[in-house]
Amino acid sequence: MSQSDFKQAPHKLLLIPGPVEVADDVLLANAHPSMSHVSPDFVPVLGDCIRMFRDVILAPESQPIITAGSGTLGWDHVASNVIEPGEEALVLNSGYFGDSFAECLEVYGSKVTQIKAPIGSKPSLEEVEAELKKKKYKVLTFTHVDTSTGVLTDAKALGDLVKRVSPETILVLDGVCSVASEEIRMDAWGIDVVLTASQKGIGCPPGLMLLAASKKAIKAYENRKTKPNSYFSSWSKWLPVMKAYESGTGAYFATPPTNLIYALHASLTTITKGKTSIEDRWAQHIAVSDQVKNFVKDLGLKQLVADPSKDGAHGMTAVRYPEGLKAPDVLPKMVARKIVVAAGLHKECKDEYFRIGTMSESVVNKERGDIDYLLKNLKEALEEAGYRK
């Protein structure tokens, strides 16, 4: 067979907030023959990925780091390179992932203060401003989209706030569930670290941690009084390696996951050099998100996000089960229709809702018809479970 004939095997439609459906060319790239990680064939592939990642988050000034891992590993990068033991971190908590980022920061010695919002909402700018004025925070972290709740935090407003109130604070955007599906203008908004993973908006299989650091974040790392207190996440190791790959020469610290880098190259090429701009891509995600949110509203269902028009993410929707129905009444009926959506994740209410992921391939490749198929079957599954509006 010719490589260009490759089509992925038939499978259930995956519409969870990551991993997401992946294009055939990305999967074929993941089946690339083995390559030396320091060969002249491979080095520019990773170099291109570094450059293209900057284009996805509009961050020409930033230094990306791309390694094997997952979004979780991005927290270790922040906690062990940007902030030092004993320094203060402010964590904005809009769901499960705020708790976890806070825990990671504490493992590496940060003193953490959290502003916890009620489930389905986010800390207000007024609360954040008041807290930033109380003491000198080395870092401020927020979950751009909390995958457990579907709450979107206003990154631009936080960038403006930090510039105005606490300009030395390193502003960290956890973009695991937002990069390439939500508007992010890292440089213009004054974001200092964007961290993410490969299996959501970027449209790749899971297995990669992607991070970008501003000049301010790099300076904070360079000005450390103590050495980075992790090894696999240490910027003293990765910064020279990333610079070497970008300049076209290989370097070694840990073997890069070469096949996933080829897959990433394919997906980033589509995102940054395809027919549509990154702005168009954000707009496509908004349109599909609106379509899903309006559909569930018309069905008479409520969302976990208190005010979806203001705080709702555009790559996922967290939907409350209608009264009387629970996960076992609904999710297996979706699976029977060859659709996988996700159960709830937030520990305080995980049995009360389910999550629909609408990112990347299912959104931008209209020919697949994934969204129409989802909505038609969601309605039928609920009706079969006995739900009437």
Next chain:
Amino acid sequence: MSQSDFKQAPHKLLLIPGPVEVADDVLLANAHPSMSHVSPDFVPVLGDCIRMFRDVILAPESQPIITAGSGTLGWDHVASNVIEPGEEALVLNSGYFGDSFAECLEVYGSKVTQIKAPIGSKPSLEEVEAELKKKKYKVLTFTHVDTSTGVLTDAKALGDLVKRVSPETILVLDGVCSVASEEIRMDAWGIDVVLTASQKGIGCPPGLMLLAASKKAIKAYENRKTKPNSYFSSWSKWLPVMKAYESGTGAYFATPPTNLIYALHASLTTITKGKTSIEDRWAQHIAVSDQVKNFVKDLGLKQLVADPSKDGAHGMTAVRYPEGLKAPDVLPKMVARKIVVAAGLHKECKDEYFRIGTMSESVVNKERGDIDYLLKNLKEALEEAGYRK
């Protein structure tokens, strides 16, 4: 096309000490459609990998951990879970990777003593015994095969020594370049941690860290007075997740690299359930290693390993350039013949030698004819460079 028709694209023959050539079924598995990491379809796939990894290292008593990462990340696991800050670690240094493991241990607070062997050899058992008697070491680490030098360390003898002289010491085998290519009997030999990566003897693309911990190692972790001082590597996170996957229920800490897990499942299935036993696999690696080592000897070339018959690895060979020739005289001529071998890696002599990797698919799949093709072309390339025996 049918999935079973999949053949990887034509490419240069990769014979470096990892990544290695990968079988078509493994690459096709790496192109598996996206799957939910907690779905009933995927959970048993990772569960099987955990069970099969035990079979590769003959460690039915051990607890495996498999995550996104690389061999390097395995050091973080040891340094932040098994040993506590201020405790003593003894590192046996047979090349580049001993230096790095020692550095990683120090990052997490261990007090490290190294026994450094001259390049091309390993610390003697007498030296190790004398050092173990000097003080109480919490861990003893060794690089089973140092990828920079091709030196093989005698794991069984070290297991016996520790049992006799310092039975409380946790014995850590860095098996990045040895698992599934060298004989390892973890339980019988008294090895407490085996750590490795996916892209060498296991015959998978890179991107996975695989580790197995003995009951003694788990007990050392459980008896810590301090919490693990890493997050992405914390056993407090991974042990419950691994137990959940093995028991058939999903659990979440960080998203597993689902596609690589499918690829690993394919390769481990071949290794543990294929036509040949793991003992046969070791023997195949010895036979091919002997063939390569005898061939270069007959060509009049020397190896980096001082005594290859005693200390030589069976999955790689480090060959000194003949007098008057250097890397640019030889390696490009191999590339012109569509073969990629590796440059030297040890910082003190990296320009004096090159490395040939003979692990996994190129060894066990004789039909490929990789080894004969290698040896024929190596001879021709050297002759073309002006070398005569």
